[in-house]
Amino acid sequence: MEDAESYRAFVAERRERILSRLADAAARAGRDPAEVTLLAVSKTVGPEEVALAWEAGYRAFGENRPQELNRKLEGAKAYPQMAGARFDMIGNLQKNKINQVVGRVALIHSIRSEELAREVSQRSLTHDVVSDVLLEVNVSGEESKSGFSPDEAREAAERVVALPGIRVQGLMTMAPAGQPDVARRTFCGLRELAEDLRARTGLSLPTLSCGMSDDYPIAVEEGSTVVRLGRIVFDPKYVMA
Numbered sequence: 001m002e003d004a005e006s007y008r009a010f011v012a013e014r015r016e017r018i019l020s021r022l023a024d025a026a027a028r029a030g031r032d033p034a035e036v037t038l039l040a041v042s043k044t045v046g047p048e049e050v051a052l053a054w055e056a057g058y059r060a061f062g063e064n065r066p067q068e069l070n071r072k073l074e075g076a077k078a079y080p081q082m083a084g085a086r087f088d089m090i091g092n093l094q095k096n097k098i099n100q101v102v103g104r105v106a107l108i109h110s111i112r113s114e115e116l117a118r119e120v121s122q123r124s125l126t127h128d129v130v131s132d133v134l135l136e137v138n139v140s141g142e143e144s145k146s147g148f149s150p151d152e153a154r155e156a157a158e159r160v161v162a163l164p165g166i167r168v169q170g171l172m173t174m175a176p177a178g179q180p181d182v183a184r185r186t187f188c189g190l191r192e193l194a195e196d197l198r199a200r201t202g203l204s205l206p207t208l209s210c211g212m213s214d215d216y217p218i219a220v221e222e223g224s225t226v227v228r229l230g231r232i233v234f235d236p237k238y239v240m241a
């Protein structure tokens with residue numbers, strides 16, 4: 001971090017612009033912006049920047065690697081005001097790392113297969129917790145993206161929601177970069193899949209985790225309840241559209 005004071009000012013000013021764009025997007029869709037949780041994806045910054053973001057008003061953070069999650073949880077202990085900060089796991093979770101995450105995060109966004117769902121359920125029970133999770137769905141069908149295909153999600157839904165160590169709270173997806181129209185179709189597809197899965201499972205599946213720095217206004221228009229923002233929150237070089 002260059003200079004804490006100027007970084008503090010940057011994060012606070014950026015946050016105002018992010019919230020204002022989020023509110024505009026919500027208004028266009030007739031939604032209450034309070035329905036949308038802003039998750040600050042802190043994977044590229046250190047505990048000091050996370051603490052400054054907390055000061056600016058962020059209350060929920062996302063990490064994509066267990067080791068980095070651990071560093072942030074440990075780092076947060078130096079900031080008593082951050083007690084109770086929410087950390088979510090948003091990235092690829094390898095089987096041998098599940099124990100580092102279960103019981104330490106509010107929500108695991110990245111359940112990419114039925115097998116992983118079973119593992120996380122099992123480990124959660126071992127830790128005497130029930131983990132809140134999202135099913136990651138590859139709505140856009142890009143080969144480079146992981147997750148359930150929509151058909152796999154439909155096929156596995158009833159078995160997955162019956163697992164005793166997890167509570168499925170909804171769905172997560174990532175849209176292809178740089179293609180706003182495809183992003184919109186992706187987010188819309190996620191919302192429609194959630195409706196289908198609600199009918200199949202009887203669960204309320206309230207959470208739709210979608211939208212990142214480049215496409216979160218579109219995601220909010222299409223029903224996102226959690227936007228995962230990294231560069232736009234933390235990177236002074238990121239240029240807001």
Ligand SMILES: *Cc1c(COP(=O)(O)O)cnc(C)c1O
Nearest residue numbers: 041064090212213228229230231
């Ligand atoms: C890094 C990351 C983000 C944030 O991406 P930005 O484009 O920097 O906002 C969101 N979701 C996941 C899963 C990520 O790994």
